Amino acid sequence: MKSLAHVSWRKRALLCATLVGAFSILTGNTADHSSSSGSDTSGLTGHFLYVATPGIRDYLGYGGHGLLVFDIDNHHKFVKRIPTRGFHRDGRPANVKGIAVSPQLNSVFISTIYALQRIDLATEELLWERPYEGGCDRMSISPDGQVMYLPSLEKDFWNVVKCEDGDIIKKIKVHSRAHNTIYGPSGKRAYMADIGSPELHVADTSTHSVALKVGPFSAGIRPFTINSDETRVFVTVNELLGFEVGDLQNGEKLASIKVLGWDKGPVRRHGNPSHGIGLTPDEKEVWVCDGHNMRMHVFHAAPPYQQLTTIALDDMPGWVTFSMDGQYAYPSSGEVIHAKTREVLYLLKDEHYNTTSSEKMVEIFLKDGKAVKAGDQFGLGRLNGE
Numbered sequence: 001m002k003s004l005a006h007v008s009w010r011k012r013a014l015l016c017a018t019l020v021g022a023f024s025i026l027t028g029n030t031a032d033h034s035s036s037s038g039s040d041t042s043g044l045t046g047h048f049l050y051v052a053t054p055g056i057r058d059y060l061g062y063g064g065h066g067l068l069v070f071d072i073d074n075h076h077k078f079v080k081r082i083p084t085r086g087f088h089r090d091g092r093p094a095n096v097k098g099i100a101v102s103p104q105l106n107s108v109f110i111s112t113i114y115a116l117q118r119i120d121l122a123t124e125e126l127l128w129e130r131p132y133e134g135g136c137d138r139m140s141i142s143p144d145g146q147v148m149y150l151p152s153l154e155k156d157f158w159n160v161v162k163c164e165d166g167d168i169i170k171k172i173k174v175h176s177r178a179h180n181t182i183y184g185p186s187g188k189r190a191y192m193a194d195i196g197s198p199e200l201h202v203a204d205t206s207t208h209s210v211a212l213k214v215g216p217f218s219a220g221i222r223p224f225t226i227n228s229d230e231t232r233v234f235v236t237v238n239e240l241l242g243f244e245v246g247d248l249q250n251g252e253k254l255a256s257i258k259v260l261g262w263d264k265g266p267v268r269r270h271g272n273p274s275h276g277i278g279l280t281p282d283e284k285e286v287w288v289c290d291g292h293n294m295r296m297h298v299f300h301a302a303p304p305y306q307q308l309t310t311i312a313l314d315d316m317p318g319w320v321t322f323s324m325d326g327q328y329a330y331p332s333s334g335e336v337i338h339a340k341t342r343e344v345l346y347l348l349k350d351e352h353y354n355t356t357s358s359e360k361m362v363e364i365f366l367k368d369g370k371a372v373k374a375g376d377q378f379g380l381g382r383l384n385g386e
Contacts, residue, residue, distance in 0.1 A: 043122060043369035047072045048079065049330070051348065052096045052110050055358025056318065056332065057269065058088070063356035065093035067110065067119065068348075072323065072363065076336050076346045082124050086112035097153070098138035099360040101374035102163050104145030108362070109163070111136040113153050116166060122369030130166040132159060138360075138377070140183040140190065142205070149190045149203070151178035158192055160208045170208040174201050180223055182378055184230045185385060191233065191248075193221040200224065200233060200246065214246040215253050222272055223319065225279045225286075227301075227381035234277055234286055234301070241273035242297075243288050245305070257305045259290060259297050267291035268316050276319040276359075278379020280339060281326040287379065289317040289331070296320065296331055298342070311342050319359035321379040329379075332359040 049070040053063035067082040086094045094112040101108050106121045116136050117129040135153025141163060142148070150159045154177040160169040176196035183190045189211070192201040198216035203209060215221075219238035226233050226248065233246045242258040264273045269291070276289030279301060285308070286299045296311040319332035322339060329337040334357040336346040348356040363375035 044069075044079070044366045045368055046366060048364050048366060049076065049348075050099065050101075050108060050362050050364055051356055051358045052084070052099045052360040053356065053358050054093055055096045055360040058093060058095045060093065062334075063348075063350055063354070063358060067108070068350060068356055070348060072328070076348060078349060078351055081351060082119070084110060084119070085117050085126060085129050086110070086115065096358070096360050097136055099362050099377050100139055100141045100148070101362055101364055101371060102141050102145035103371035103374050105163055106369075106371050107163070108364070109139065109141070109148070110360070111139055111150065113137075116148075116150060116161075118163070118166070121364070121366065121371050128166060132168075137178060138180045140181040140376075140378075142183050143185060143187045147183075147205070149181045149183055149192065151181055151192065154178060154195065158203075172203060172208060172210065174210065175199075177220070180221075180378075182224070182226055182380070184226065185228055185380070186230055189230060191224070191226060193224055193235070195220045195222065195238075197221065198237070200235065202248070212248075212251055214248060214251045217244045217246065217253055218256060222270070222274075223276050223289075223378075225277055225379050225381070227279060227283050228384040234279060236272070236274040236277050236288065238272045241290060241292075243274065243277055243286060243299075255303065255305060257299065259288065260307055262290060262293050262295065262297070262310070265292035270318055276317055276332065278320040278322055278329070279381045280329075280379070281322055281324060281382035283381040283383040285339075287320050287329060289320060291316045291318065294333070296329070296337075309342060311337060311344075314347070314355075315357060319377075321361065321375070321377060323363055324373075324375045324382060326382075330361060332361075333357055 051068045056062045069079040070076045098111040115131040118127045134155040137151040139150040158172045175194040180193040190203040200214040202212040204211040222236045224235040241264045245255040278287045286301045288297045298308045300306045313333045315333040317331040317333045329339045334348045334355045335344045365372040
């Protein structure tokens with residue numbers, strides 16, 4: 001077979017879909033969904049979960065390639081697959097690194113290891129795709145939908161970019177391995193986690209410069225989350241099965257909490273025991289991923305951070321987020337969990353009834369294709385606002 005490197009992105013997306021469909025026919029996994037990929041269902045109205053794949057490395061066995069849409073209010077049923085860009089140089093779909101929404105621009109943004117793409121939510125057309133020197137990682141957008149903090153791919157800087165066109169406003173040098181990003185709900189601060197540093201770097205968004213460092217924590221920071229008034233941060237760090245807590249006002253580390261009753265062990269991805277943490281929207285609980293034991297551990301979100309329960313999953317979790325109303329928890333392993341009862345309600349399934357798993361998903365409310373409001377890929381506290 002000839003290389004796909006010089007084939008257009010749409011032809012490559014169609015080829016990938018064709019190959020997936022052919023495999024499904026051979027294996028008997030055919031589907032007759034009236035709203036599967038290829039149908040004209042743009043201009044959606046409703047409450048949806050947008051899932052970008054491949055959202056676990058570049059593995060196509062977790063949902064293929066594209067932006068998959070699920071109807072949250074209809075048992076999380078599959079709605080459609082929107083073709084997306086992003087390919088390795090050999091033509092294979094590239095790792096998706098992040099997903100974020102600007103309701104003000106009516107756009108969903110997807111980052112891959114090479115580039116950033118902007119897709120119009122009404123037309124579902126690609127508006128632009130831009131590569132960035134040093135690559136891209138997990139980004140975050142300002143509350144007004146205009147500015148994005150876009151980390152390089154584990155290099156020593158973040159790019160501050162305009163959401164309208166992707167132009168770079170400023171480059172912020174941090175430490176050595178830029179990774180996860182949260183733009184605070186106040187719009188005044190952005191939080192930057194560098195894997196190579198035990199300190200969380202906090203930027204003043206009026207100057208786009210580092211104004212505070214929180215920590216040091218016990219090791220390099222992996223996924224993290226914050227509460228709505230931006231006073232507390234909950235971080236996962238290398239080598240710890242559990243989480244640590246920091247004060248976002250004075251920069252002090254406050255606590256280190258270990259998961260009890262479960263041993264650390266080898267993990268298939270990310271290299272550390274707990275990669276993934278979320279704060280329930282009411283800010284009462286912290287949910288922490290356990291990669292080795294394929295569990296989600298639940299804690300009180302206030303001292304003494306009592307461990308409450310554990311939830312078994314079908315695959316290794318590397319991320320968790322929540323619906324804005326706090327009803328559903330979404331681990332990256334594909335389950336939809338009722339957050340209050342801890343019951344696994346559904347598995348996300350694509351048009352071929354294959355489980356969809358991704359660490360990059362976001363909730364969007366739409367009316368006639370226009371975003372009314374949107375959640376976040378991070379499990380953020382929402383006690384003092386949406």
